[in-house]
Amino acid sequence: MNNLTILVIDDERNLIRSIRFALMDQHIEVLGAATAREGLELARTSLPDVILLDLGLPDMSGLELLPQLRQTLPDIPVIMISAHGDTRAAVRAVKEGALDYITKPFEWDELVMLIRRSSERSHMARELSFHRRRHEHTHRLVGNSPQMEQLRQTLELIGRSSGKTMLISGPSGTGKALVARSLHDVRFTDAPFIEINCAALPEQLIEAELFGAERGAYTGATQHRNGLIALADGGTLFLDEIGELPLPLQAKLLSFLENRSYRPIGGSREIQADVVVMAATNRDLKTEVTQGNFRSDLYYRLNILPIHAPPLAARGDDITLLIHHFSDQFARQEGCEPPHWSTETLRLLCAYAWPGNVRELRNLVERITILHAGQDISPEYLPSEYLDSTNTPAATSLYTEAIEDKERRLILDALQETDGHKGLAAERLGISRHALKRRIQRLGL
Template sequence: MSNLNVLVIDDEQNLVRSIKFSLNNKDLELSAAFTGQEGIAAFEQLNPDLVLLDLGLPDISGLDVLSQLRQISPGTPVIMISAHGDTRTAVKAVKEGAVDYITKPFDVDELELLMIRTAEQRRVTKELEFLRSKDDINNQIIGHSAQTNLLKNMITQVANSAARTILIQGPSGTGKSMVAKSIHNQRYSNAPFIEVNCAALPEHLIEAELFGAEKGAYTGATSSRDGLVALANGGTLFLDEIGEMPLNIQAKLLTFLEQRTFRPVGAGKERKSDAVIMAATNQNLALQISEGRFRQDLFYRLNVVPVEIPALQDRIADLPLLVAHFAKLMAQNEGCQPVSITPEAMFALQHYTWPGNIRELKNLLERMTILYPGQYITCDVLPKEIAAKTLPVTALECSYDEQVESKEKELILQALNASQGKKGLAAEKLGISRHALKRRMQRLDLDL
């Protein structure tokens, strides 16, 4: 555990000294305040990891201090210290946001254990918050083109429906997993999302992986195990590359989709699961059906609610926003300033066909950020196949007005991306009025 900064707010100075003296844990650093007002001031100055707060303070009540601390920093844990017989007020404090309470006189070892446990819970919570925020950043549907808006609307419609089977199709690298997560996150606030790549599973283990297995069902099955269908109960099982699933497993999946029951390998009884099944593929399933490699009945069962994702080339109007988004994301990952794209390089990016779609663009921005952190990206440093799509004349040969117009477009798109398409907020970031922004977008033919 890293150093834990603890603020003790208690008017009994001897008690505070006793706590400081008795705690031998070098990872605990204690600061003290002896009135409520002093405690609030110290809290704002020190930003501690944990607070020990006495309910009976000489100037204001501990509950009032708790209320003010919660307003300043809602996430900082507060443990209340109550006098013997005052547990009712301590319980009230817990209801109003304290994480726990301890009654005087208390054992210092008990207090130390309580503080360490509370700090560990807070650390785990902060890590989860960070991972969720990072997942949100990585899974945004970026863009305001007609095709992207249709996709966003489709995601919302599907998420608000009662559909239990969803088929997501689109070229490789377009973000099928991202779309699946977006549907799931809009539908559920706290439910499992389990993703499996059917192409990555060994054929002889895929049935056990999906439906589970009993002990001794096959060589190496030393204990019973739940499959992904059971683990996803109440949430979503996302089957990526569904076209790679063996025919015999396709039959078992079809049975599950129709009856919502399954039988683990080696089991005598069937089990139930309420998992939503989302499947994705970049393959032509109609062709696979004609070649006998995919079951037609499974296709129709999966294709109840089809979601089509456009290729990047078909939503190229979104490219400046996507570039700004990935430049910011990669800069955060690398701890540097985002790269900027010159007008000539942006022209090349917009006229490239992007066979690898969003994945290829993201990888390019990651490479540019690593090699040229915070710098302007010119055609000279772009891959040859992209740089070949450059302007017929260089930016230096363009008129001054053309260069200004191109830069103005770039700044507006960056502001819109940072504001998630909200024009009022984007105008504020640019330092202009909403009406001025609207006029400039019309003049620059930015139909977002």
């Protein structure tokens, strides 16, 4: 038999003691509060399974306290306690959100049955809400392919768990941020979701962004600054492009993941934070570990609950579905009729390699919807690269080589313009110095 905790809010302390004594053998723990203010605070901190609320309290009536309890703790059932003459008020309380009522003096068997029935109904309602929420948010991920069904199942399993560290892998453009957001929304109803791109900030700023800084900790720190971990407390911190995190900061992140405590820059005390950490990468972190670019202990700490976002080329059954999904989405956004895609056009797009994955497809559909709203889209409406028969999955490596060649030229130009100064070159390219160093190593420059 499961243990339950109930909170009795009643100014008759003898009644609370009697209830506690009577329910002692029923595996029910009884907490007591004699005033409305005390009861509201105890309800918030103890989160009981059921609340018994008396209609008459010294500082306010039970009818006045009821809406505050329902607003603060909507999932906890409230049973009103009334005297024989207060039955009408108790019925009114039920209409205003109480689950049921019971009159004094109690029949103890009746009280136990009412408490257990209320707890079970509340538990079932929370379960139903959880499954409905999980269904809604995981179905933001459009697609019926086996790969997407497997991804949804993974998210559902992780959504039920108490795990607090996840690693989302997959090529660029596969929707890793959407996966993270969907998982966050499954687990939380009203909690912060804080996102940071580890490649977008200069190396010297990332630590302050993550952990915060005290006043005077460094030049320009004129006041205390909360980091993103503090802002994400009680919710989710999403670290995109985790492979770009500098090695010294990898050590600090590992320390935080081990005990969920951190110290701001210039701070002297440890701060606890209850944060779910989701990290995402388009790199093979195992390879990065062997090359000395990523800490092995951090990799294994992050990879406790791995999630893989599949490339679009591997989920060909979803391409047509995604095209129509984005067409309808952008048509609503623009206030126009969606384009009509011909069978031949869809055939060509399904055969395309999609090196940019869902992001590339979304951009194409947005362009077509804006420029050709309501029109029949035959193949000649498509850019030339989508008509090239050699642009199939087998030709993806050629595309990758072209991208790397362009990236190599941009980096070399930036280094030449800054006389080889990596910090200035990184600033000119809009990436961190660490990210530039990684690209130089990867491209063999």
